[in-house]
Amino acid sequence: MAKKLEIKNIRIIKKILRLSDQLESLLKKYEPELIYQALHSMALLALCYFKQGNDKIPDYDYVKNIGYKIYGLNHKEATIQEKQWNSFLRNYLFYNIDEFDLEIAKSIENGFFNEVSLLAEADKLNAKIIADKSENSFSEAWKKYHNTFANNQEEVVSSLYESLKKNVQYISPINLNGTVKLFRYLSENEKANELIEFYISNRRSNKTIFDLKHSSFANHIDDPKIIERFNCESKCSGDDRSPEQVIISLAAKNGWSQNDIEVLSALTVDDFYQIFISQHGDHLSGLVDACLQFAQIDNASDEQKMISNKTIEALVKIGKQSSLNARRVAKFGIRIEGDI
Template sequence: MSSTAAVKGEIERFLKSPNPEVVCVTGAWGAGKTYTWQAIFDRLRNQREIAMQRYSYVSLFGVNSLEGMKSAIFENLEFLVPQARSGFEALLSGGNSLFKQSKQLVGVAGAIPIVGGYVAKGQPLLFNTIRNQIVCVDDLERRSGISVKDVFGLISFLREQRGCKIILLLNESQLEADAAKEFSDYFEKVIDSKLVFAPTPADAASIAITSKDDVSALTREFCEKLSISNIRVIKKIERLIAIADLARLSPSVRKSAIHSMVMFGWCKFDSGANPPPISYMRQSSLSKYLERRGSKEKPSAEEARWDSIISAYEWGTLDDLDAVLLDFVDSGVLDADKVNRCVAQLEAKQDRADKLGKMQQAWNVFHGGFADNKNAVCAALIEGFKASFDVLSRRNLDEVVSVLRELDRAEDADGLVSFAEERCEADFWADDPFERGVKDSRIRQVLAERQKAATPAFNFEDDLITAAEKMDRGRQAQLAKVPVERYQELFEQRTGDRLGRLIHCALDYRRIINASDDEQAIVSRAEAALRAIAKKSRLNELRLQRYGVTLDEPASEDGEPKAE
């Protein structure tokens, strides 16, 4: 049994026993002492398993006198009956509410100068009602102006004279020196049993996060991985994750976002664990390494510890969503629009990766063995393409169709091409000058039909620019057929920057070593037009030298000038 389980078991025994006693539970701040006590108390209360029927909870935070402590015990008195809507239990629940209201009226009356004097004189009578009940005294180390000796004296009185059960919750390590000495001196006389509450990270995560949904499970897992044992820190992280509404994200993006949020929350809130500052997390491990190497500085012992924790947590680099979530944790202000944009980009990227993975799995059936499983291979390739078509290319289709035809599945091959023709977007069929030639004749037929239907009306001037800038082979084929006279006419009619752009686009193909026939034809016609313009005057001849065009005719392969 873990120490946490032992403490929980002792608290249950304490609540179920009618015998007066004093139990002390000590543990670090944020360990979950009060949280665990309240959770067990509420559960047993609802199950009607608590031995006594009255209860007071008092925090000594700010309490500066013994009378103040007594008043707090009375003012927080409640009857342990479950809330109900009808019957006798409803009557008792109503009485509990009425009693709470009456105590509030006593407090208000105490603030009225004359009336307050009478109330003050009546406080001993009110405290006289405190007997045969459970009292939880919390935050002993945070008291103000009241000694530990006086607190212990009142606790002892309640047990011995009033038949009460008292549980004392504190962080013993935070008692000042004098208080620690009094605690030690009177401990044996007052405290019946002492429990040290030191939950493991797994215990702390389970105590703080009780829900069973996926977000809660991931939050527990990552809190445990960072060894977070402060329950208040875990609850703050859980709250921020709920505000960011990470449950709505796709599983992979959700897991990554929660992984980041837990790290950011730990850095921001768990000062007692000495985590790296938020600013340290903004810099990647690689950039820190390069910076240190450049400056020839070694990481400090603290930085080495941080780096070790970050590495064990399998931390990578910040993506755009991480950066937005980091700002949220640091500032407490959530930019929902930025989060949504980053999530959309990440999920689209993940969707693409998932679909490409499905196609790769299909090819694994083909490449993954030598079994006689033609039907399985063909089915995998067809289904893989259909499941991923919106992230694939014509080349991918050509590869699948080629295999199908080689395996005598022509009908399936034609069906897959028809599927692509019907379902794939225009970009799938768009001209790509850098694509390898498509082998399948059926795909080439569809491609030709698509490109013919998409070919816009020819505009010589505009298409001369577009063909060069976009390497549009369709427009190049049309430009290669334009007579030299139209090139000359266009050049002579344009001036300034427009003229320069047209000439540069027409001659741009000269830089291509393996220019196509159409590209060579465009250059030839443009140069011929420019030579004709140069011959009209010495001035034009000088102007065209900047384009590398001379009056000499280009030589043919036999050394004779070429005929245009």
């Protein structure tokens, strides 16, 4: 690895060798692929951290925050310097950074390995590596993107879509974010949003994964929908009720709790839409009115206003579906353009 990175500084080589010995000792029970990644990432990160005035070597912070920039999914045009760094990283076969790599980065910064946190991330990655060994693994699916210039968009989308679902328990939020960003770039927004919901519904056994405020990978999550839905899940983690149950409770009582407000304000317009169209019966109007009531409060909080505003947007969406629904939402004060 030192040869591949063309490291000539003896001091840096000795640091990398010392860190390599410690890593191999800590990780000897894990899959060979994990040990390879650990040594591969550590050598690069150590070189970037200890480099001195060599512009050909990427800046340490640039590598730590690389995300999916090498995939061409960043929003800003890369500078000439960044393009050179990206070429350097591609030549080293380093395409993105994950939670395990970030834990190694912390060790390089601190000068020692935090065995507890390092092995915790190693356990997660090791399970993913085992899953990735299947023929249709997530890593294999990404190769259909990386390893060809063929006109195979349909195959890339289908492979990533199916593989993410199959291996959802082993997919990190960073990898979810990268997949969703690629799908959006390819105008596959419906599939992107579906994967987000599938991911959330299948990872709720570990609620902490949605807590971006206290997460080491938060800076790598930049898809607005993922951020919105993760924040919603994090807010709702202390409440076992579904959003639908919260609205039913709100309609049945004269008042609300702050927890009710937090749960409902974190919902999206589509969430309210799905709840309303799924309801049938005498109680439906009461549910809608319960969500609209905050628009009538003079001193409503921003969260309360969000609930009513999203409810109105959901009703507009319902009203635009048909002339009949335009009449139905009119009783809530919703006017659909073109409706008489």
